[in-house]
Amino acid sequence: MTDRPGWLESSVDGDRLILVGGGCWTFDFAASLDLALKALPPETRRVEFQMAQLDAFDTAGAWLLRRTQEEFEAGGASVSISGVAAVYAPLFQLVIEAEKDHPEIDRAYVNPLVAALNRIGLMVFDAAREGANLLNFLGLVIVTLARSLASPRRLRPTALVSQIEQTGFNALPIVGLLLFLIGVVLAYQGADLTRQFGAEILTVDGLAISVLREIGVLITAILVAGRSGSAFTAQIGTMKVNEEVDAMQTLGLDPIEVLVLPRVVALLITLPLLTFFADVAALLGGGVMVVFALDISFVQFVHRLHDVASLKQFLVGMVKAPVFAFLIALVGCYEGLCVGGSAESIGQMTTKAVVESIFLVIVADAAFSIIFSTLGI
Amino acid sequence: MADAPSETTTQEDSVIRVTGLRTQFGAQVIHDGLSFSVRRGEVMGIVGGSGTGKSVLLRTILGLNTPRMGEIEVLGQNTRTITNALKRRCGVLFQDGALFSSLTVAENIQAPMREHLKMPQYLMDELAALKIAMVGLPPDAGPKFPSELSGGMRKRAGLARALAMDPDIIFLDEPTAGLDPIGAAAFDNLIHELQKSLGLTVFMVTHDLDSLSAICDRIAVLVDKKIRLGTMAEHMRDPHPWIQEYFHGPRARAALKDDIPAVV
Known part of the structure; x- marks a missing residue:
């Protein structure tokens, strides 16, 4: 499991971008692979992934591969992936299926100033509502108390x-x-x-x-x-x-x-x-x-x-x-x-x-x- | 599952090996000389009456209880000297999920990643979203807190956290308890699918005869402080009275439509 780190080599052949991946495409090396994949040139017509040298592959690796494929395809490139061992096919399929159900994965950016104002507003609103609820509760308790005093056995x-x-x-x-x-x-x-x-x-x-x-x-x-x-x-x-x-x-x-x-x-x-x-x-x-x-x-x-x-x-x-x-x-x-x-x-x-x-x-x-x-x- | 293909093809290597386990609380002996092993890639179900120590066995294998005697090896490592590297390779789903209540579902799933690896936040977000989708939760479950989820959703979120780091083995403690029959069947199905796709070894404590017949390759029955291993069909031919009653009672007959005759 902790064998060779995951690696990625890229070379350009005409209009083709050839990417050779190998080693462990797992959680342990996801962060460095992510950097390597993000650094790829976006303007490419054809992309070929050659993954025959994989030692290990898990959902993190599969996700990175899938995400990169989608990003290139969104830019109008044609992407081919070859050499992924048959044992990893169900895993890759699972990731593709899961990602399909789940197009929204980006975290929305929130302006910190807006967030702070929002928080203050919510706190004021909460305090006001709390006060109103407490008054309500006061009334409820007094009514119940009066009823109980009328028949003291209820106390x-x-x-x-x-x-x-x-x-x-x-x-x-x-x-x-x-x-x-x-x-x-x-x-x-x-x-x-x-x-x-x-x-x-x-x-x-x-x-x-x-x-x-x-x-x-x-x-x-x-x-x-x-x-x-x-x-x-x-x-x-x-x-x-x-x-x-x-x-x-x-x-x-x-x-x-x-x-x-x-x-x-x-x-x-x-x-x-x-x-x-x-x-x-x-x-x-x-x-x-x-x-x-x-x-x-x-x-x-x-x-x-x-x-x-x-x-x-x-x-x-x-x-x-x-x-x-x-x-x-x-x-x-x-x-x-x-x-x-x-x-x-x-x-x-x-x-x-x-x-x-x-x-x-x-x-x-x-x-x-x-x-x-x-x-x- | 993150291993080379050559390892997954050898079916006989065992990922959990228990030898001569004795568990005891005070004078009360729970397990007396248990020995068994779980093979890579199989689904093992543990059954037994109340108080026979199913959950105790699970906790002992996880290293949460120390056995009085005997040795337990998980992935070739003795659990007495359990390491973080080993913990990463085991995922656990506790009975009610045991999600951290102060964290959202997505943060719960990211907790092991944050602890063990150095990863950028967006990548952890992406992976958490992927796991949420893998266990069949809706996309808006990520930012919710555990208290805002239904029981079935909490189980799924717990499973997503157990699977967060792509473990080799997952331990499930009564995964379908408290779910309606349809929800339970869907959860069984989910475990089965994930087990196949990710090549997991599953060790689960259950009382659900439907789960046992649907997804377990082998069943371990805890009786008389010992363990009896076998497939469903083998257990049904076992003359032990408790096992007979368990697998041939009215509930069992409803769950298993096969007509394997009782021995007695």
């Missing part, structure tokens, strides 16, 4: 409790640890600033207000989006690929009711609870930092915290939690149901779900800030 307590465990209870360690550390960081940064004014006690004010109003709920929501939103997409997407969702529909089960509602309701319950836990953890972290690094006792810290951390500040943060929860669950479930065909699309949709839900959470947070500042809260 499927087992699935709901299981989802609460997965999205809430199991998230406690990571949320607690992360927010504790963020509390430490916030207090440390705040202390640097307040120390310059000699008003170190104000560190507690900064800590309490930022944690309660923004940081607690935002970081928790982002964590939950990465942890549970992606899980929703992956779980529902796997069921979609296995056709379980289709099976559900044929059995008269509503996928929105069975798959989406328990997740949405579970997150609506757990995200506010996690936010409360996160607030406590962050304040604790900040408190530890303040007590150890600054000249403030624990009693002073608690006293100051009690003055600053009013119910209003707490509620301003808390009121966002159910909204964020709804957005995360909605996007996670929606992308899961958008999974189609292959296992690869589960991965793509999961990534998309996380990015979209974090984006929407931050947009919603910005909207809340504007509303609160307009209302003077």
Whole structure:
């Protein structure tokens, strides 16, 4: 198989172009043979291929021979091929047949600028359609939710409790640890600033207000989006690929009711609870930092915290939690149901779900800030 | 098939030779001392009940499983020291095609060319289009992704990838499973045509009695951890109860209209 490389010799005899080919006309030497064949003079009346010295011939070699023959014939030349061994005749015939069914083999040239514009256009179009579909899905979920609330047995307590465990209870360690550390960081940064004014006690004010109003709920929501939103997409997407969702529909089960509602309701319950836990953890972290690094006792810290951390500040943060929860669950479930065909699309949709839900959470947070500042809260 | 004519004319040389193969998972013995060989240019069908290790045998020959004992030679090379050059000479069609889902059909076919050879893109495109036509796919299948194809088309695309580098041997794992009878017959026909034209050796695991009778030269039956080789007619005279039931059951009778009488 790896004997002599394929070769081609050309000579001109009057108006005849004589091409003698030999060696291995196979995949291994296709690239060099291709170059040799492309370099032949196109202006020829008669072409003779003498292929008696072939050692090996495969579909690549057969294709090159056939293609060259066609190119010469298209230029008005007469082409004769002789000496191809009888054992290769079926192969050559197969290639001729296949090529006949398949006249279009050239790759269309696309201007890169046009391609880039096309891509941007498609992305904008996709984003708009995605937004519309998400709104549609929102409506569907709300209608189903309303119907289920009318007959609460449809809320499927087992699935709901299981989802609460997965999205809430199991998230406690990571949320607690992360927010504790963020509390430490916030207090440390705040202390640097307040120390310059000699008003170190104000560190507690900064800590309490930022944690309660923004940081607690935002970081928790982002964590939950990465942890549970992606899980929703992956779980529902796997069921979609296995056709379980289709099976559900044929059995008269509503996928929105069975798959989406328990997740949405579970997150609506757990995200506010996690936010409360996160607030406590962050304040604790900040408190530890303040007590150890600054000249403030624990009693002073608690006293100051009690003055600053009013119910209003707490509620301003808390009121966002159910909204964020709804957005995360909605996007996670929606992308899961958008999974189609292959296992690869589960991965793509999961990534998309996380990015979209974090984006929407931050947009919603910005909207809340504007509303609160307009209302003077 | 890329060999000199002198090699293809000697019918007796074997391209796959298995001697004393023993496969075992834990304490469970799958094959116990299998020995057989596949001749150049023949179509060999492997049958056997569920769990008799048909697919395991295929995977072991391909070097994907390591045998507990015994030697396997493919094209004269031991599979324990399998090389890329040898892999190029074997094409495999997995059950559902096993096409790379992130690549288009044309890119799937080009994947081995890209890996093993340095070729200009237009030549690879031309060759991929040729292979697509050879397996009977429509021209617009090339730029499609595997998820956009039907099951039958995925099998054809998988076959095109298996044939991409003009292998000497192709291994097929249940090529007609999941196809409708007409599609299965067309696929059998395609394999037969390609086998003749390209001079391939075909090693296929199948449950399809129609394929067995239509295109297989010899059939290997896996029973009692051993292998029994023979033509269809020889197997039909085999008194082993499982083989009798397999080749003389109602499905077999429908597939084979010959009236070879049962022994029992």
